[in-house]
Amino acid sequence: MDLEVRKTYKLYVGGDFIRSESGRSDPMETTGGDFFANVSRGSRKDLREAVRKARAAQTGWAASSAYLKGQILYRMAEMFEGRSGSFEEILRQTRGVTAAAAKREVRASIDRLLHYAGWSDKYTALLGTVNPVASSYFDFSLPEPTGVVGIVAPEEPDLLGLVSHLAPVIVSGNAAVVLLSQKHPLASLEFAEVLATSDLPGGVANLISGRKDELVPHLARHMDVNAIADAGGDRALSKAIGEDAAVNVKRVRAYRIADYFAEDAQGLDFIESFVEIKTTWHPIGV
């Protein structure tokens, strides 16, 4: 008898792997129609808990040095690399892509993480300014993290899409609550294990699987979420997010990315959307 041990895919909230408070799960199948795994169906309460954990983690994460943030993102890439086989396997089985395509997406995801690891101690210099005011003050503007950012991840490519939106949000010191691809959440939940083993403080990245139509409105209306990265690609849902976001003047950036593998699906402006510019006036005198 050589019975396999099946894996349960749980939500990743506050650094812990938890079953949904809802007690419900959805079966995921392979493209061949066989049962692959059950996935927790995240609820409104799970989402609220994730925002609470994100808020608690954000200040400390933002206060850590840029160098450390870069080290941790690099560590994530290392852990990712070591598990690339299992990611490829999930993508092949549940998305039905070829082995080559699965390998390409995993490679691109690792590279993307690495790209943002390198940004940690550079974006501040590029987005900051010293302002030549016409009075006797040293006046400068620097980017700071916006706070807790909700991410509506794209349906496909689920893994590369998740990494493409999560990495630029957390590299600047934000904490994120991500609503994963509804159709293909497995690779993203597998990615939670990369997060958990990479020294990223618990709560900085929270991953929730479930039904977007149920969860997105709560995320968009949550009073303690400061911004939304809307990459869900659903026009009607995007409009609703934009409207709901007004309850507490959330910053909303809607993404329509045709090709996540392209060079322009990464870069400084992905970071820039989720920082706030603070201007400080300091007197000059004796």
Next chain:
Amino acid sequence: MARVIEEASETKPRPSAWERERPALEFGSAWDYAPAPESRDHVRLAERYDLFIGGRFVPPKSRKYFATINPATEDKLAEVAEAGAADVDAAVKAAQEAYQRRWSKLKPAERGKYIYRIARLLQEQSRELAILESMDGGKPIKESRDVDLPLAVAHFFYHAGWADKLDYAFPRKTVSPIGVCGQIIPWNFPLLMAAWKIAPALACGNTVVLKPAETTPLTSLALARICQEADLPPGVVNIIPGAGETGGALVSHPGTRKIAFTGSTEVGKLIQRATAGTGKRLTLELGGKAANIIFEDAALDQAVDGVVNGIYFNQGHVCCAGSRLLVQESVIDTVVAKLEHRIATLRLGDPLDKNTDVGAINSKMQLDRITELSGYGESEGARMYQSSCKLPEKGYWFRPTFFTGVAQSHRIAREEIFGPVLAVMTFRTPDEAVEKANNIPYGLSAGVWTDKGSKIFKITAKMRAGVVWANTFNKFDPASPFGGYKESGFGREGGVHGLRAYVELS
């Protein structure tokens, strides 16, 4: 609460003998300065002002006119056209045509030259415009003369120079204008806000439809005349006075590609909701409830003067006003005593008098709101201090006021009053100061007063606010980005960051 502070202060160092024994100063009624009014001869007021659309002043299709009054005298200054939906449509179309035919095709350096011209003309007419600003809005002439006008001029000069340098501001990107910008501005700095909005929009190659506030349209219309004098191509700048309905029509008009709004958080949220899903770009500069933090090691006289400037400047009609004061417990008695004496010396009255520190409240409506909100101060248990100055018989006035013994939950500590009313609270540790300062949905500005440089940077870094002043307050400059965190809005105005709101990048 006032009682609690008195008890707590028993264990603290008492105010110095000098502070306890010196005679109380009573400038408010004992001393009369001779009036020093600025002459109004310079100002040529028309009886009636029309809309500025397509480079011409045209009567409104709405056929409606409203009166704009001098809040210091309640006299009617002029009648001003109110733009209805059809007028908004005409203005947007004029702006679209100017954008497509002229402005977007002009060489960037030539665009800059027009903006330089506007700056120069504004500078040359500064005196007239400062007086007009004080007449229409009630602000002291020394503020409109020394702050509003020079800064408005500086904004045009600053942005004129950007017109042909945008590629340097956005490396690796193709920079293009957005199109027609709908801009809605408040009544507290009428001409300055018009400059903040129009100058960067034009420099980046856009055309604008600007709606000034209904209580202060006159200087914006004077700016329209200056645009004519500068030979600005017709339709590049359109100015259409009106109230909320006019603003709503501008926001929802399909021809506006970008909306820039400065005003209340309440209206800002409505605009954010209305523009969702339309693809329109949006920047919001909304309300605030800034904390001014005084540490025990601060130069207290300087700090108190800064606090006075922070809250009583422009009658407190400032979105970034320092309307909450957090004082370290060990110096609360001294600070309150100094503050009490200091507000007694503020001269309230005729905005056109060169000695006036505090002018008229902008409108009856705003006066009612200030009166209502500050009424909650005492009813919720805070102790009120008010200057005893005489109030003129006519016009809208509110005495410089502050409350001590304020709790964080009090309405005067949470809601934007937008008037000369300060809520004073205390703290013991730097962490507590930060916690209290940030414990509010707003995040526009903050102030920190201490003699220690390292403490300044520690505290300013922790403030969740877009503009932080250290040992100063209410300083502005076109080169310095301004804008809020959290519910104080998003987007910046001024500096390199301000350009981002008016360009399309690809």
